[in-house]
Amino acid sequence: MGKTLFDKIWDSHIVVSKPGHPDAVYINTHFIHEVTSPQAFDGLRKRGIPVFRPAKTRATADHNVPTLHQDQPIKEALSRHQVEMLTKNTAEFGVELYGLGHRFQGIVHVIGPELGITLPGMTIVCGDSHTSTHGAFGAVAFGIGTSEVEQVLATQCILQYKPKRMKIEVNGQLGKGVLSKDIILYIISKISASGATGYFVEYAGEAIRSLSMEARMTICNMSIEMGARGGLIAPDETTFDYIKGREFAPKGADWDKSLEYWKTLYSDSDAEFDKVLTFDAADIEPQITYGTNPGMGMGVTRHIPALDQLDEKERPSFKKSLEYMDLQPGAELLGKKIDYVFIGSCTNSRIEDLRLVADFVKGKHKADDVVVWIVPGSKQVEAQAMEEGIDKIFAEAGFQLREPGCSACLAMNEDKVPAGMYCISTSNRNFEGRQGPNARTFLASPLTAAAAAITGKVTDVRELLVNS
Amino acid sequence: MSKIFQHLVSSAVPVPIENIDTDQIIPARFLKATTREGFGENLFRDWRYNPDNTPKADFVMNNPVYSGQILVGGKNFGCGSSREHAAWAIADAGFKVVVSSFFADIFKNNALNTFILPVQVSEGFLDRIFKAIEADPKAQLEVDLENQFIKIVSTGEKEDFDINQYKKTCLLNGYDDIDYLLSLRKEIEQYETTRTYNF
Numbered sequence: 002m003g004k005t006l007f008d009k010i011w012d013s014h015i016v017v018s019k020p021g022h023p024d025a026v027y028i029n030t031h032f033i034h035e036v037t038s039p040q041a042f043d044g045l046r047k048r049g050i051p052v053f054r055p056a057k058t059r060a061t062a063d064h065n066v067p068t069l070h071q072d073q074p075i076k077e078a079l080s081r082h083q084v085e086m087l088t089k090n091t092a093e094f095g096v097e098l099y100g101l102g103h104r105f106q107g108i109v110h111v112i113g114p115e116l117g118i119t120l121p122g123m124t125i126v127c128g129d130s131h132t133s134t135h136g137a138f139g140a141v142a143f144g145i146g147t148s149e150v151e152q153v154l155a156t157q158c159i160l161q162y163k164p165k166r167m168k169i170e171v172n173g174q175l176g177k178g179v180l181s182k183d184i185i186l187y188i189i190s191k192i193s194a195s196g197a198t199g200y201f202v203e204y205a206g207e208a209i210r211s212l213s214m215e216a217r218m219t220i221c222n223m224s225i226e227m228g229a230r231g232g233l234i235a236p237d238e239t240t241f242d243y244i245k246g247r248e249f250a251p252k253g254a255d256w257d258k259s260l261e262y263w264k265t266l267y268s269d270s271d272a273e274f275d276k277v278l279t280f281d282a283a284d285i286e287p288q289i290t291y292g293t294n295p296g297m298g299m300g301v302t303r304h305i306p307a308l309d310q311l312d313e314k315e316r317p318s319f320k321k322s323l324e325y326m327d328l329q330p331g332a333e334l335l336g337k338k339i340d341y342v343f344i345g346s347c348t349n350s351r352i353e354d355l356r357l358v359a360d361f362v363k364g365k366h367k368a369d370d371v372v373v374w375i376v377p378g379s380k381q382v383e384a385q386a387m388e389e390g391i392d393k394i395f396a397e398a399g400f401q402l403r404e405p406g407c408s409a410c411l412a413m414n415e416d417k418v419p420a421g422m423y424c425i426s427t428s429n430r431n432f433e434g435r436q437g438p439n440a441r442t443f444l445a446s447p448l449t450a451a452a453a454a455i456t457g458k459v460t461d462v463r464e465l466l467v468n469s
Numbered sequence: 470m471s472k473i474f475q476h477l478v479s480s481a482v483p484v485p486i487e488n489i490d491t492d493q494i495i496p497a498r499f500l501k502a503t504t505r506e507g508f509g510e511n512l513f514r515d516w517r518y519n520p521d522n523t524p525k526a527d528f529v530m531n532n533p534v535y536s537g538q539i540l541v542g543g544k545n546f547g548c549g550s551s552r553e554h555a556a557w558a559i560a561d562a563g564f565k566v567v568v569s570s571f572f573a574d575i576f577k578n579n580a581l582n583t584f585i586l587p588v589q590v591s592e593g594f595l596d597r598i599f600k601a602i603e604a605d606p607k608a609q610l611e612v613d614l615e616n617q618f619i620k621i622v623s624t625g626e627k628e629d630f631d632i633n634q635y636k637k638t639c640l641l642n643g644y645d646d647i648d649y650l651l652s653l654r655k656e657i658e659q660y661e662t663t664r665t666y667n668f
Binding site for chain 1 (some may be wrong): 486551650666
């Protein structure tokens with residue numbers, strides 16, 4: 002019997018597999034950032050051991066950095082200390098750091114791919130659940146906790162039980178105004194925030210194949226939001242074209258040899274999955290979430306479920322969620338006034354996202370009472386946006402283009418949505434308080450967010466596309 | 470915190486909400502510490518305190534009737550962010566066991582690595598635990614790792630739970646994963662020599 006892509010990669014990275022024990026899996030690339038690594042370095046110090054393979058770990062500062070005035074010292078003392086600890090730890094243990102001010106600095110899941118560090122066939126981990134993003138390249142990539150960060154620093158391996166395999170096929174073609182963000186929000190709304198727990202997902206089908214690398218990253222990024230350990234897409238010409246020539250990508254003979262291997266990375270036709278789900282791209286309209294987990298989403302023209310459409314057991318959590326959002330069961334969201342727009346995060350802060358938004362808003366201006374934050378995923382994205390004049394389009398539209406970081410996706414820094422306000426956000430989580438205490442989040446695609454920025458309310462972007 | 474877990478009889482703190490994500494367990498703005506200690510005071514921060522830092526009277530942790538070393542949560546406990554700080558906050562607040570009918574993967578690993586025992590029970594048994602605590606906030610639960618069962622002491626209702634044997638051994642003896650991985654150094658170096666690709 003054939004093997005799935007996931008099995009091919011996982012099995013070739015097993016160092017030791019003992020009955021009754023989790024597999025010791027070798028890790029090719031380990032990314033770290035300032036928030037989930039300091040306690041791991043402390044652990045190494047306590048044990049008196051070095052980083053085993055320092056060249057296989059790369060560090061950046063992203064979660065807790067300001068997105069204005071990055072050339073100046075960080076004002077907030079605890080944040081400054083945390084970022085300084087990363088600088089100190091990486092220097093002491095010999096790990097390369099792309100810190101504030103470095104031309105490669107940015108959100109860890111944006112810089113790995115854009116620097117050609119992320120490659121097909123790799124095992125990749127990071128102390129961040131959105132590490133699944135790198136799966137877009139046909140890599141086995143997943144988020145880990147700090148104790149596991151310490152394991153990888155100490156041994157370049159991690160102990161894991163092998164997850165089950167799920168295939169999600171999206172067939173057909175996407176409609177106008179529907180982006181890869183809508184595909185993944187749609188899937189999560191269908192299978193729930195825990196629908197893929199215990200599984201590693203492979204995305205396949207025509208609608209996935211036709212996506213750019215950056216759009217594929219958006220899909221894989223949100224695998225964790227349905228509970229999956231990770232998600233991946235078999236590499237193809239789109240993948241190889243994207244990687245070729247990037248800073249750390251293989252070159253010359255190394256490239257040829259790598260390419261030969263990468264072309265073996267697909268699920269065999271007779272490979273078996275533990276679960277297969279199939280969706281039709283034509284059924285997907287622009288999506289929006291209404292609740293406080295990413296599974297609580299719907300087409301933007303739809304109504305929030307009424308209580309009698311729900312299982313009795315689900316009702317208390319559903320009611321709590323809608324109370325937090327100050328929304329009514331059965332209501333529609335179209336026309337709902339919004340206060341903030343956040344376009345950024347490891348889900349949607351890449352150059353294609355910014356181009357798409359710029360194309361849409363060119364010659365338009367934001368609604369009066371709306372604050373619009375655009376936070377590029379990296380210094381490289383920021384530089385590219387300026388080179389293309391995208392910064393000017395945003396300035397004319399009244400959008401604030403800030404500096405790279407995780408920003409209002411998790412509101413660890415000062416980029417917080419004020420209490421009670423509604424933010425339409427291209428990020429990945431709408432949990433209570435995620436964008437600031439008592440802030441209310443609607444997750445959506447960059448186009449749907451941009452449309453809301455212009456109209457000041459939840460809008461079906463397709464109507465504006467027809468008129469333009 | 471103790472690295473060993475074997476057996477516990479305790480009352481429990483019930484949070485009967487589904488999909489409790491790690492942002493609720495410990496909001497991101499409290500992740501700025503660079504040590505593992507002290508997160509307990511911000512456990513369930515925004516459910517526990519008002520914006521002016523006064524306690525919210527209706528939250529279970531602010532009701533002195535409820536106490537104990539067992540936290541009981543609804544389905545899909547610990548979803549969302551991979552922050553191990555969530556497990557540290559639970560441990561720092563004095564809990565040794567978390568009971569739910571379903572755990573998110575990363576949280577489960579983080580809990581075990583923090584020497585907190587995640588006990589997954591059936592939805593029916595979870596309901597019975599919530600009902601037992603509703604009837605008597607001091608209702609005792611017994612958790613036995615060696616024999617892998619959880620029991621509602623007053624009624625004698627009991628359910629077995631699963632845990633992988635490796636992790637069970639770690640918890641019973643206070644071993645951690647790094648001790649084991651470090652013992653594999655020769656095998657790891659041997660594996661590296663077999664890799665054909667430059668990554």
